[in-house]
Amino acid sequence: MTAQTQEAQAAQDRDAATQRPRTAWGTSLLAIVEREALRFLGQRGRFFAALVRPLVWLLVFAAGFRAALGLSIIPPYQTYITYEVYIVPGLCGMILLFNGMQSSLSLVYDREMGSMRLLLTSPQPRWWLLFSKLVAGTCVSILQAYAFLAISAAFGIVMPWLGYILVLPALFVGGLMLGALGLALSSFVRQLENFAGVMNFVIFPMFFLSSALYPLWKMEESSQLLRDICAVNPFTHAVELIRFALYAQFNGWALLWTLVATVAFGVLALWGYDPARGTTRAGG
Template structure:
């Protein structure tokens, strides 16, 4: 068990040092959702009214509604950003060196995934602290109960980036794929609009949003912030995380995946 723990600590510490050395990444991760909160939400405040739907027990402002979606945005962008660094590490050779460790490949990739998710959660809590200063606050218990939801959602979104990175050879190609994946996942979800609003526009659009794993990750976070449990969102998010992690493990298999093709 000790070698497993040592590798976990080493990988987390490496990611933490990299993150500390990239302060601009931390600032950029906060500016993006704050712009959406201050500018985008202000424009839609009067146009979009939200009825009383779970987990809300009363009428809620649009700014309050989109906060969980913006937390998901941070996890999504950071998950992709971390996977972008994985592609860079593979080009530089450090990823190949990591995978030659005698420890199981699944543990090495999971450690990397957990390290990036931990950093993402730190950024989400910083964002929630800023929103509290902005006037959007939750119960103290909500800030605690949302931690498992952030961890599960972060692992799922990080696994998505990990799966993509296992099949993309070049750094430039991955940067393009990131935008192709991030924006449809974000906009075709409940991050900005509730699903019943989507249904009013188009049943097909509603069904696409309902099948989007990011929607369920956002709803898991939304309910957790109010101290409530959403079993459906949990099952969807965990199921997507397991499938994506399995794809990543297959892609990084030296016998058939990207490592073999690079060799």
């Protein structure tokens, strides 16, 4: 074997060695996404249940609030809007929020059944496995959000056509943030029965203390403190990111804070699922 042949063989070996981890990482990601998709398809009631909550707000509550909550011209809107138009982005955020918690609930169940231990003992890094779980849950959330947008359009609440495309990355980033929050919460809950209480303790304050249902200036008329709480709520920034994207506008401040919150919740989840802490072993 000549020197050139040996060098070529060594280069091929190096390429193969670097390609194998990438292939394994991609395989694990696809496997987790496929598992979540199959679980979702097997629970069709979960899909319709996820749409019931926002549709009730859109078709029932919005009719009652329409007269009480007149909305002025605020970005990204160029004219006066009805209350139904305003809350559509917030209700998309509601879908992401509830599905993120629902996906995390399945993690608590997996940990009780012992499958979480098998997942975390795979050769891939723990952070990649948790990220794959986040991506899988976010993909399901996006499907539900687009289904809600389609139903809203059928009732006459239509966004600019370009917004339906540009909202995709906004939904993905928002879904990752809320999924990471649910993941972090699930790492500290050892029993399935306790997670429902934790969900209610987090979901409802996060949802109502945000700009999902009321603009911040409207909240400020009632209380400056409530307005400040809403302004620092990460869910507010996820909703505003979706709102601006639906109107083909970019909100850099909302994107920044959503990404910061995603990283913070992700780090907390990694710490919570650290086997050295014993939480995962104790749970399953």
